[in-house]
Amino acid sequence: VRRVDVACRPLRREADALVLLDQRRLPERVDEVRCRTAEEVAAAIRDMVVRGAPVIGVAAAHGVALEARAAAGGGMAAVREATFRACDLLAAARPTAVNLALAIERMRGALAEVAAASDASVVVERLDAEARAIEEFEEAASLAMARMGADLVAGHRRPYLHCNTGALATVGPGTAQAVVTELWRRGALERVVVGETRPLLQGARLTAWELARAGVLHVVVVDSLAAALMRRGEVDCVLVGADRIAANGDVANKVGTYALAVHCAHHGLPLYVVAPTTTIDPRCPAGEDIPIEERDRREVAVLGGRVVVPEESPVANPAFDVTPAALVGALITERGVVTPLDAAGLAALLSGVDEKAARSA
Ligand code: MRU
DSSP: OOOOOOOSSSEEEEETTEEOOTTTTTTTTTEEEEEOOOOHHHHHHHTTTOOSHHHHHHHHHHHHHHHHHHGGGGGHHHHHHHHHHHHHHHTSSSSSSSHHHHHHHHHHHHHHHHTTOOOSSHHHHHHHHHHHHHHHHHHHHHHHHHHHHHHHHTTSSSEEHHHHHHSSSSSSSSSSSHHHHHEEEEEEEEOOEEEEEETIIIIIIIHHHHHHTTOHHHHHHHHGHHHHHHHTSSSSSSEEOSEEEEEOOOOEEEETTHHHHHHHHHHHHOOOEEGGGGGGGOOOOSSGGGGGHHHHHHHHEEEEEOOSTTTTOOOBBSSSEOOOOOSEEEESSSOOOEEEEEEEHHHHHHHHHHHHHHEEE
16 A cells, blocks of 8 residues: 555644744654744744745744734734834745735735724734635645646656655645655555755655655655666655746746756656746746845855864855746646746736637637
């Protein structure tokens, strides 16, 4: 029996708290972090207690709702003030994943809708409902991408996964990883290759943890083995998620994705991007316009508690890189597949028009 259990929910909302599975500790320890304020949720996002583009948007939305609820005793003015402050704080927590900015925009919109209410509880309820709606959207999107993606990439038996794009990164089964677990459930895979994903090892720590729990046959490799595995035929496609997709189709994702795309091009293999439409940013024209987060040098310079880079050596630690659209075989979203990935295809997807049908008409 191919056991698939994706019950690794990264967050749980309670009336006055957001409870997060602490992703920094996995797989050694399964701990939770309880956040009661927007400041605590923002810190958890910055410190990567919770990470992955879709889920940080959901967490931020709940952070705003929690802050509004806590301010309700002070009346309408206090709730409005607290909501604005929470939105600003959470929007700045991590810059690259546009899902976070979009979720905050939705929370601001929800506040505007009930701005004329005289009862603070109306606003509190509206913000809670919006946070739940964002969570429900991402969960449904994740399920739809898994099914659609598995249909599209059927035929590949040895996929390679980068970073963590599973249940821990979304509030459903995942993005790229959900496609892979769906293929495994269908009995279509031989084995999954998991790149460890330096520096924070989301692949080795998180993806492997999820796949092991799900009973999916996999092997963890150092990132630098990918090209050799492709050459030997041990990898036949790469599936990745995304943090922001520009209007021209360029994709920002975990650093190392661009190198994988170049390796794929050299070996004639497809690289598929699996992401909900909340990751597409039509206001960002091209890859070079995507803000790339630079993280602390200690993530690279300290390994397992030991200093591995001389103090005097500078370190560059961008968390993401950009893959040009031309290197992407297809984009799989909850609304459909875009291939080739380009500005026209993305615009058609977002406007709901079947561009291929329109072209052939
Ligand atoms: O820095 P992280 O761990 O938040 O980076 C996550 C990624 O790059 C994922 O590939 C991306 O968010 C898509 S996850 C569904």
